[in-house]
Amino acid sequence: MGILVVLLVVMVGVMALSTDGFLTERNLTNLLKQMVTTGLLAFGMLVVILTGGIDLSVGSVVAFTGIVSAGLIADLPIPVAMAVAIAAGIGFGLINGILVAGFNLAPFVVTLAALTTIRGLAFVYSEVPISPSDPGFFSLGTAMVGPIPLTTVIMFAVFIVGGIFLSQTPAGRAIYAIGGNAETVRLAGISVRKHVVLAYAISGACAGLAGVILASRVGIAQPSVGVAFELDAIAACVIGGASLAGGRGSVRAAFGGVLVLALINNLLNLHGVQSYWQQVLKGLIIVAVILVQRRSQRRRT
Amino acid sequence: MGILVVLLVVMVGVMALSTDGFLTERNLTNLLKQMVTTGLLAFGMLVVILTGGIDLSVGSVVAFTGIVSAGLIADLPIPVAMAVAIAAGIGFGLINGILVAGFNLAPFVVTLAALTTIRGLAFVYSEVPISPSDPGFFSLGTAMVGPIPLTTVIMFAVFIVGGIFLSQTPAGRAIYAIGGNAETVRLAGISVRKHVVLAYAISGACAGLAGVILASRVGIAQPSVGVAFELDAIAACVIGGASLAGGRGSVRAAFGGVLVLALINNLLNLHGVQSYWQQVLKGLIIVAVILVQRRSQRRRT
Amino acid sequence: ACSSDKDGDGSGDGKAKGRTVGVANFTLGGPYFNGMDRAIKAQAESKGVTVISTDANGDAAKLASNVEDLISRKVDAVIISGGPLESAPAALNSLKAAKIPVILVDRKFQTGEYTSWIGPDNQRIGVQDGEFLAKQLPDGGKVAIIKGGPADNSIGLARTNGLKSALGKDSKFTLVEAPDFGNWGSDGGLAVMESLLASHKDLKAVFCENDAMCLGAQRAIANANLSSQIIIAGVDGQLEALQEIAKGGNYVVTGLNSADQIGRLGLDRAIEVLDGKNVEKDTVVDSPQITKQNAQEFIDKSKS
């Protein structure tokens, strides 16, 4: 954790010194807005990763819930339409969780299959983008709370409440414990199944929320959105030190990972690096970040 | 393993009865051709998965080696150009392996970074597709050995030689053992580092070969090809019963997984299922397959 | 499954019935290509032709194998909607070997033999947009370009090059290419525009390689309260874009690249070929400029 803070400070320093665009209000607001999707997905992903699982389906859930929320407002009040869409996200999470925990299937394949199926369903719901005419639909994505976008506030709220949930509630501790040793948890009379299902449902809820927010922010919902979103979410968790084997990882550090990714993108953009060189550099920077982190971890033990 | 054979037989039966197109020579040839890329990638992936790792970069390596091989034939003889491209694939694998085993970094993030970087490099090498004018470039992808495409023969050769490597050589056994318990292997005097690097190099080699074959078969090399190929390769391994925790999985079963995926695609295509519904059904069928497999495993133990 | 015994609306040619046409889509992951696929199907239904449509999910090899699957299913003709593909030699070779006519829609391949092509002139649309922007901005200024990507997407390249050829020679204009791609979607257009606005506050206009990205960019501009300063030019004629243009806001122009029209013409062309008619090899479909003046007309047309 400590090293991540150092890294972030260094990155911010580099950016502030090397570009004049970085410390402008507009750029900082962008930064805050642009990390919302990855941030929400990363929190849900972290919960699943803590149980020793993985959720590859989040990108498809973003697409599905986005397009459904935009579609439903033709018939339903906006908040209800959005709630239904998020509920659909939770529903997908529940199915993932039941397949993983109830039927003991590998999370990677279950959620890979879900990725495919849910993407298909998004297109089945609407082949074409849906652009709601009611401007109320956009307010979630564009409202500001003082200088900070509402969506960013929501993301912070999810991280704070989520952090408390994971560290201070019995269910949260059970999720950590399951990733450490599921058998022991079972023997302690705690239902492993229930908590694993809960973890996937949380991931589904986060993805659903992210989907609704994204559609509202962009102002148009597309069934093709969200491809490969899961990779950034997973990367954020792992940069934040989470172990894909489960049981290790923290909300604060995962948020650090989200920030690192957002800063890398921002840095490359502000420097006007060409798109494919951006890709080359992004990969190299990620490796550098986890190398530095690993070094510092080793020194500590 | 047994249940996979049953499943395959059932699938083939269903297809033969439900469509008239399935048992035609052309369709069977298609099937043989279509599984080559996933097959090659799945073998390399299996080797990495056996060590407890994962290689997300294979799709990008396919793109890079394809475009490099097509680009180099302007200056080099075709076989040399192809060999250089495959060597590049091995090189990427070596770097992945060294970062994972030498620096003890999480395979998921290392190869995710590699996915991004290598994709970028493919575009750096050539922004535009390269369509070689020398028809010799296409012969690898289009030649037939009797009724069987040459590329299919190559894939089978990789599976057979690879199967012998994994089951009958000290290095192959070491790779299995490392996935089971790397610490024990190290204390048995076997270099874990060397064998993990070898595993990623093999995956890189397979991806390189797949990239060259694909460019030659399609007749044009694109830097944007191969997105999400890693998912099918991983799915094939897991459908074949490999454990992503390492140490468990077989070449024969992974090949079964490749066949299952190819048959699903073929089935949906021959039945003329609508594209989005294909995605929906593909995901559902994959879940059904692993459910059946899991059931039968449980019954056995 | 859509062929029926009852006579069509009269336009149905007796011989067309019972025919099967395969459609090989490179991707259906975007509204444009989607619309193309739907147009072909709709036209086929009205002509009593069966359509088998496949989706390669953006994978050139899968396109080749889908074409092979179509040949296995004994289709009479194949329509290829190649998306950004430069060429598909393997698919074209198998079709040639199977003696099946190939109609290309939207995308003209650089190499390989095809029977007929129907599509837009992407460079021309870019030029049109550029010329319109030049007229709107007599004092010149900074114009941003949002590309779809990836870098090998030559449809986008043609459009951007068209725009550049129209504006680039005029020293009043400074062109700013966004460093990262909008991936042809509204979400990408939004994010790219946000980044652009952070470093270029003085933009006068933005051109996107398609309307979907423009719609996202428009929202970013609105969020930044710059709607009165920055005008927007797109390509495609996506319904939502037409509606924005009709409103008379800062979305000022697009060039129609009608998936519907091209798709329908593509199917008709396939039937003509199968009927043994002599057809034009390459057909460029007009890309009328759509501005506030004529937007409603196109909206009505697309809704009918």
Add this chain to the structure above:
Amino acid sequence: MTLEVRAVRKAYGSVEVLHGVDLIGNGGDVVAVVGANGAGKSTLIKILSGAESLDSGELWLDGQRLALRTPHDAQAAGIRTVYQELTLIPGLSVTENLLLGRMPRRAGLIDWTEAHRRARTLLDEAGFSGIDPATLAGDLTVARQQMVEIAKALASEPRVLVLDEPSAVLAGRDLDALFALIRRLQERGVLIIYVSHRLAEVTELATSIVVIRDGTVVKTTEPARTSENELITLMAGRKLERIYPDARPEPGGELLTVRGLSRPGEFENVSFTLHAGEIVGMFGLVGAGRSELARCLFGDTRVASGTVSLDGTPVRFDHPAAAISAGLALVTEDRKRTGMVASMSVRDNIALATLHARKRGPLIDRRRQKATVNEMIAKFDIRPDDCAALPIATLSGGNQQKSILAKWLLAGPRVLILDEPTRGVDMATRVDIYRTIDALARSGHAVLLISSDLAEVIGATDRVLVMRNGQISGEIRSDTATEDQVLGYSIREAA
């Protein structure tokens, strides 16, 4: 309070491992269950704890028939179990491990202050005050983890406490603390079911002894009416003439010489010599630094200062492979983590250190490998005797240990370092292991036997080295040594 087990049967797949076991105990009793490796002790315990279901038979507690479908049922009935394998969650604090599923809450959230206080109380009551409840369980030594396991079982105030080989990783003061705890629980009227291979402690603690052989109770007796020898005979199903081999001839020349070896924080200035044909024991309390010394000798950790020579030539091993090719072998103390590959077959495990030994061209000569492995399985009497293709994880602990020994013997070492090789191993098997290392010594090998079992460390060796706080604190000839002497060196304050 009375617990009764009546005619319990249990099969894994088609193999029945319990053939109708009976057991009875009252509050305040310590019922010891003894038996050879694989006899079915752990299986019986898993049934009592609800972790495995029984195929037929009945469980009765206080005149009530128990239907234990889950561990939860057993806990609800007041039966708590400490398993043979450690089950703590490494990433959680001791407090959370102790109170897992029962963390105190305030307004829905966990009340950490109260939780730590409760954990502290639990540890104090159990007599394990030295453990800080806030540390992560994974940071504790195995011995302390075991103590936490026991304290955890006590947290729910069980009526029946089942302990599966709790003493295997404990020694010295920790063991004393455990015994004291058991006596206190006894006074409180708790029924204790105690599984152990250490017959000395069984006769000291137990009120009754149940001997299981091959899934059947062969005798139920009391300490006063039996002897260790009789128990061993009952367990093995045959009479073991002598446990320890005869004295060996005078050893030969120096084979392994260690001079002034140090690794700061682990061990300091360690010097000793192993001669050809000699078995040297090494005793010490948990944490004395023996395992660390063994790993260092084996090239797994770097030497900070000092020298090691083999046959008079100085050697420096940078990794285990170098040590192995020089003729060293190390059987580690932690079977599960460093001894075996659980996902692989017995055969693959036994062949692991000698993959390159039997080849035809680049390929492994599988026929010869198979034959060699089968030879070892027969030689070590690894059960079941057709286990070569079975996953090693399905073998009982003792048979796993024998497989690991077989692996190293195949490598043909000249110096064999054994770290707690008989932990969790039954007496008959121990005798086999003693015989095997005796035979090795007689053929000119040197053996370093690290053990926390006082009787064995004296009985099976020629000399005993004692370690305390990372230093060699004494050396005694085995034929004259007494247990008190050895123990004395291991705990005496530095002069």
